[in-house]
Amino acid sequence: MQSLFVATEEDIRQGRTMDVYFQRSLAVLKALDLEEIRVKAEFSAGSLPSDWPWAVICGTEEVLRLMEGLPVDIYGVPEGTLWRPRSSRGPRIPFLNIEGSYCGFGEMETSILGMLCHSSGVATKAARCKLAAEMGHLMAFGNRRMHPALAPMLDRSAYIGGCDGVASPIGADLIGEEALGTVPHALILMIGDEVKAYQAFHDHSHSAVPRIVLVDTYSDERFGALEACRVIPGLEGIRLDTPGSRRGSFRELIQEVRWEMDMASHQDVSIIATGGLDEDSIRQLSGAGVDSFGVGTSISNAPTVDFSMDLVEKEGEPISKRGKFSGRKYPFRCPRCLLMDVSLDKDDEIHCQCGVAMEMIEVRMMENGRRTSSAESAQEIRNRVLRQLRIIHDIDSNHKI
Ligand SMILES: [Zn+2]
Numbered sequence: 001m002q003s004l005f006v007a008t009e010e011d012i013r014q015g016r017t018m019d020v021y022f023q024r025s026l027a028v029l030k031a032l033d034l035e036e037i038r039v040k041a042e043f044s045a046g047s048l049p050s051d052w053p054w055a056v057i058c059g060t061e062e063v064l065r066l067m068e069g070l071p072v073d074i075y076g077v078p079e080g081t082l083w084r085p086r087s088s089r090g091p092r093i094p095f096l097n098i099e100g101s102y103c104g105f106g107e108m109e110t111s112i113l114g115m116l117c118h119s120s121g122v123a124t125k126a127a128r129c130k131l132a133a134e135m136g137h138l139m140a141f142g143n144r145r146m147h148p149a150l151a152p153m154l155d156r157s158a159y160i161g162g163c164d165g166v167a168s169p170i171g172a173d174l175i176g177e178e179a180l181g182t183v184p185h186a187l188i189l190m191i192g193d194e195v196k197a198y199q200a201f202h203d204h205s206h207s208a209v210p211r212i213v214l215v216d217t218y219s220d221e222r223f224g225a226l227e228a229c230r231v232i233p234g235l236e237g238i239r240l241d242t243p244g245s246r247r248g249s250f251r252e253l254i255q256e257v258r259w260e261m262d263m264a265s266h267q268d269v270s271i272i273a274t275g276g277l278d279e280d281s282i283r284q285l286s287g288a289g290v291d292s293f294g295v296g297t298s299i300s301n302a303p304t305v306d307f308s309m310d311l312v313e314k315e316g317e318p319i320s321k322r323g324k325f326s327g328r329k330y331p332f333r334c335p336r337c338l339l340m341d342v343s344l345d346k347d348d349e350i351h352c353q354c355g356v357a358m359e360m361i362e363v364r365m366m367e368n369g370r371r372t373s374s375a376e377s378a379q380e381i382r383n384r385v386l387r388q389l390r391i392i393h394d395i396d397s398n399h400k401i
Helices: 009-013 020-031 060-067 102-132 148-161 169-175 185-191 194-204 221-231 250-263 279-285 378-400
Strands: 038-044 072-076 096-101 137-140 212-214 237-240 270-273 292-295 308-314 330-333 340-343 363-367
Touching: 020 102, 038 102, 060 072, 060 096, 060 102, 060 363, 096 102, 102 137, 102 148, 102 279, 102 292, 102 308, 102 378, 137 148, 148 169, 148 378, 169 378, 185 194, 194 212, 194 221, 221 237, 221 250, 237 250, 250 270, 250 279, 279 292
Parallel strands: 137 292, 212 237, 237 270, 270 292
Antiparallel strands: 038 096, 038 308, 072 096, 072 363, 330 340
16 A cells, blocks of 8 residues: 655654755754854734734644654743734743754754644634634634644644634644534435434434434524434434525524524424534534534635744844844733733733733743643633633724724
């Protein structure tokens, strides 16, 4: 059997996925005997995709696993931090710093950035969808749009960003949750009759599988929903995946289905909405009676965050290329409104425009290749994200008032 088009973990660790110019640069530095020169490198971004005001930092745990054993010290904001790219005074705010001899970690730049840029984009989009859903239930269903080798990273990032569950067993294993899913159209088409399909799904699925069925394959959503409620005792939910050609007002359709199920005493049967949902459509449907949103492409194909790694100190001297601010910088953040600033002094006293003292939020993560604390669970990181999203949600709600 021929191999698939994926890099193995060994390929990544051995630097075979790096940009070749790093490899060539290291050879030059070694030839000049400059291998031992110590540098400090910071990770930051000049701006965020689509004018996002903040991003959820994600991928740090994977970077630490990649860097374990290399001669580096790593400092950064905790994974799951809602981070802003720039201080109001101009400098970029670093969220990760790596210190050591350049030749000891330089060849990892491509892989480190790839992990952070991609994971943070997905986590940020999930967080934005969570806010659009007024902090309601979200499921990540978008793996089918991306290469399957990425499923664990995509699912973990979506979950950390705020999704409540993921569809793939491998992603669910990584985050320590059960995989979530409903019923595909294919099952109903294969059986050829919706009621028979509901009955068969109920009869032949393990008792732990939630009884959630798809009600729009052949019939009208409202009547399909009532039929599903009738056929499956203890039905937990119905999924509406109404195609665009039939959608009209999806919001009104959902309101009608909710109303009619309530009229028939099925108040406890949930409505799950899926089908091309994004931030805007979730916002439009929020409050219409949807209990859970299944979100696909808009999260899995989220824009990548354009982070870069820049050398800011060499042998204790501040350096930088044109357009960047030199010197080792520390990130500060207001605990009340989550605005950020930066300072060269980690003990600086910075006050937010709201009057509250900002906190220096960087922590030490690795010392000479050894982790300084054990890995956090995906749940802990996700809870950190949710706490911050509630702050943002409250601030946004107050602005609306
Ligand atoms: Zn503040």
